[in-house]
Amino acid sequence: MELRIMLVEDQTVVREGLRQLMESDPELKVVGEAATVAEAVAQAGRLRPDVILLDLKLPDGSGLDAARQILKGSDPPAIIVLSTYGDAALVKSALALGASGYIPKTASFAEIASAVRTAAQGGVVIHPSLAGKLAGxxxxxxxxxxxxxxxxxxxxxxxxxxxxxxxxxxxxxxxxxxxxxxxxxxxxxxxxxxxxxxxxxxx
Structure with a gap:
């Protein structure tokens, strides 16, 4: 089954790299890209992807704002935060909003692809490097x-x-x-x- 992916990342080089990595897997298809909170919310509603890979630092606000708005929709996509920030409070905030995972940008493509598949099936993914920060x-x-x-x-x-x-x-x-x-x-x-x-x- 082909999974429809949307990328939300304001750095063009990172976004293009992610697209190439995603599309190297025949089961993953990038159906849209966004660089701002506003674009992310609009495109998520229009494209209805299965999974969104979401950066937290965007020019017009936090990726958490985008997640909050997107997840209010009917049958929303799974959202995986892909960020350089591994602060426990941010991870907890993302999960509390309903995000399906939190992965550092240092993760391998295999880890990201695996997280996408798990999230698409309704699972929750926390990268091992962050799991210890969520004790309690x-x-x-x-x-x-x-x-x-x-x-x-x-x-x-x-x-x-x-x-x-x-x-x-x-x-x-x-x-x-x-x-x-x-x-x-x-x-x-x-x-x-x-x-x-x-x-x-x-x-």
């Missing part, structure tokens, strides 16, 4: 929509059923749940429900 994420406060998903999980609802109840696609639910598991420090549905009960959020 399991105590983060849960948002209202996350608690709603956990309640439905506790009722035994499937991802498809959760999507119907919350007016989301199954792919979007899967992505949100993977991010939620990461946030709670759990591995699966059963652990997530048990942890939610421990926290008292299902009362």
């Amino acid at each position: 994420r399991g105590d983060e406060e849960l948002r209202e929509e996350e608690i709603a998903m956990l309640r439905l999980l506790a009722e035994g609802a499937s991802y498809a059923e959760i999507g119907l109840r919350l007016y989301l696609s199954e792919r979007t639910v899967r992505r949100h749940m993977n991010l939620l598991f990461e946030k709670m420090g759990v591995q699966n549905r059963t652990q997530a429900v048990a942890e939610a009960m421990r926290r008292g959020v299902l009362n």
Whole structure:
């Protein structure tokens, strides 16, 4: 299956290099490029890519602003932050917004391509060089929509059923749940429900 990729990067040389790397893989197709927050939001809505590789430092604002706007859309693409900045607060902010991954620009092409495939399938990717900075994420406060998903999980609802109840696609639910598991420090549905009960959020 061919994956549709969009690149958001203000440095032309980096963007062109990424395009060449992506298109060296027959399963990856770059369908659009953007150099600003405004271009990223407009093109994401028009092109509807599967995955966006997103730089954080853009001329008209932060890539996080672009991610926030893009992820508000219906059935949004997976977003992987590709940045030179590996600060734990930035990584956590990106994941809290709903980004599907955070990869340093020093990562190999194989790592980036693997992250793209994982994100497209609803997974979450944190580069090993950043994983250690995220210790303790399991105590983060849960948002209202996350608690709603956990309640439905506790009722035994499937991802498809959760999507119907919350007016989301199954792919979007899967992505949100993977991010939620990461946030709670759990591995699966059963652990997530048990942890939610421990926290008292299902009362």
